[in-house]
Amino acid sequence: MTINFVTEKVNLRVNGRVATIEINRPETLNAMDTDVLKGLVCKLKEISETDEIDIVVLTGKGKAFSSGGDIKTMLSNRDERNFFPVMDCISELIMTLYSLPKLTISAVSGAAAGLGFSMALATDYIIADKTSKLAMNFVGIGLIPDGGAHFFLEKRLGETRAKQVIWDGKMLSADEAFELGLIQEVAEGDLQQALEARINDWLSRPTQAMIKTKKIMAEKNRPQLLKVLELEKYGQQKMRETIDHHEGIRAFIEKRKPIFIGK
Incomplete structure (x- = not known):
């Protein structure tokens, strides 16, 4: 069975037992606005x-997996009444993806940054092109990670190393991310070939047994992830009110290094 479903910002292709969801905003390096978030949730629920x-x-169309949340949308929408609905969209996406009764793979090329990286961490397996860059870089604009990143990073790295990655906010190469334990595979050659090899390997296994293990772990971890998403939502609201966040945004727009004062 082969199905192609294309919307303006999210594409869905189904080929046999494999579905591919593609963020389709290459002009923004696949930055995620509300339409993308809702489109991803819609497609994931259909697949479930x-x-x-x-x-x-x-995956993402063009040169990037996803550059994260859409900064332009953030700047044009300073009405705090609209902030919580956006954060609720993010939480719904992450919970839907993490709990999806399917095996999930993030195929990363180019940048996976901020919320884009958080989303990748919510999948079961991350395979990255050797030239890709991954960053939990919220701190650069005076924010905290969202999209459940505190949960996923602690699960993968432990508390101490998770805090260091968050506080550093550094852009990591695929090899560096692999060495830290943030991703499972670096494609030595063509990303698509490596992805197909992983898919074919999984398809040769008892996938229903694999999915049942995933469902047990997801159900066990669900309360903690929900709590983290809630803490991130209210924590992010507080960070948006800080002087450092406003300075971080100005510096981003002006393409300069921010001057933070800790307030």
Whole structure:
């Protein structure tokens, strides 16, 4: 079975037992605005109800996986009444993706930054092109990670190293991310070939047993992830009010290094 479903900002392709969801905003390096968030949730929920699909691949069109949340949307929408609904969209996306009763893979080329990296961490397996860059870089604009990143980073790295990655906010090469334990594989050659090899390997296994293990762990961890998403939502609201955040945004627009004062 091959199905192609294309919307303005999110594409869905189904080929046999594999679905590929592609963020389709290459002109913004696949930055995620509300339409993208809702489109991703919609496609994931459709897939969750399809018994024929066992594997879901997340990717981005063009030169990047996802550069994260859409900064322009953030700047044009300073009305705090609209902030919580956006954060709720992010939480719904992450919970839907993490709990999806399918095996999930993030195929990363180019940048996976901020919320884009958080989303990748919510999948079961991250395979990255050797030239890709990954960053939990919220701190550069005076914010904290969201999209459940505190949960996922602690699970993968432990508390001490997770805090260091968050506080450093550095852009990591694929090899550096692999060495830290943030991703599972670096494609030595063509990313698509490496992805197909991983998919074919999984398809040769008892995928329903693999999915059952995933569901047990997701159900066990669900309360903690929900709590982290809630803490991130209210924590991010506080950070948006800080002088440092406003300075970080100005510096980003002006393409200069920010001068933070700790307030």
